[in-house]
Amino acid sequence: MISFTLMLINIFYTAHIHPQQTHNIHYGIASLVLLFMVRKYFSKSSVAAGSIFALISVITLLLTSTYGALYFGDGFNPKITSLLTAFYYAIETMSTVGYGDIVPVSEPARLFTISVIVSGITVFATSATSVLGPVVHSGFERLVKGNSKKMDRTNHFIICGLSSLAVNTIKQLTERKQPITVIVSPRIQQVAKDQLEGLDVVVGDYSDGSILTQAGVMNAKAVLALSDDDADNAFIVLSAIELASSARTVALVNESKNINKVKSVNPDIVISPQQFASDILARVLNGESIDSDSIVASLLHSVQGLSDKEINK
16 A cells, blocks of 8 residues: 555656656556556565564655655755755654744645655554554453463363353363363453453354364364353354264253254253253242252253263263
8 A cells, every 4th residue: 555655646746747757657557557456465464574564664765755855955945955954854744743944845845745744644654553553452362361371172171151050160170170161252251351361262253163163173072052142052052063073062041941942953962950940949839859869850851961870970
C-alpha cells in the first residue's frame, strides 16, 4: 500500500509538473498494474520482517524528504539552503507538526510538501502497526490467558466448557495426576481466568473441528462435552465423531427434556445430573428407603452408556 501510494503521487506529480516525461508516467502506470496483479503474494508477515520493512521505509522517506526539501529549496520562504535546515523541515513535515517557520510558496514545493505529509502519515502508521501490533497483541493475550501451561497432548482428557460439573471434573482429574486440556470460549476465558491458571487451555469454538484437532482429539482418551448448553454439547460430540477420533465421548445433559436429542448424536456416555437429583429427591419425598442399590440404580438411569460394573470401578 505504501508503494502504491507513493507511485500514485509520483504519477500525478510528473503529469502535472513534467508532462513531457511520458516514459516516467508510463513506468508509474505499469508499476501500479504490476502491484495490483501480484497483491496476493503479500499475504505473509512476521515481526522481524515488519521491523526491517518499517526501518527501511522510515530511512527512505527521511532521505527522500530531506534531499527533496533541499532540491526544491528556492520554493520555500525562507529558502532552504543547507542540509540541516532541509532535515529539520523534513522531520516537522513528516510528523505533521508544521511550526510555520518554513512555508512552501511555489507550486512544486507545495506538491512536494503534500507528498511528504501523506507519505509520513502512511509510513509511520504502518510501521507502528507492523512493529507494535504483534507485541501489544501478545502482551494482551498473556494478560488475558494468565500463566497457562502447554503439554504433550497424548492420552489425555479434553474437557469442553466450564460448567460446575466441568470445574469439579477438572479438579478430580488433576488430583489424580491425569493430563487435561480445557477448551473454552474467549468470553468464558476472560471471566474464569483464575480457574484456568496452570491448565493446558485452548481458546475457541467447542464444536470447531480445527479447535478440537488443536486440542489433540485424535490422541485423546476421551472428549467430555460439559458446557452449560445442551446444543453445544451435542455439536461437540458430532465434531469429534466426524473427525474419526477413537476417543470416547461424554455428553452432559443440563435439562432432562433434551436427553433424547443429545442421545441421538450417539455419545458413548450421556450423563444427566438433573435427572439423578430429581430421582433421589422423589424417593426421599415419597418415603422410600435410600440405600446403595437404589443410588446405583438412579445413577445407572441418569448415566446412560456405562454398565453397573464400570460404575462400581
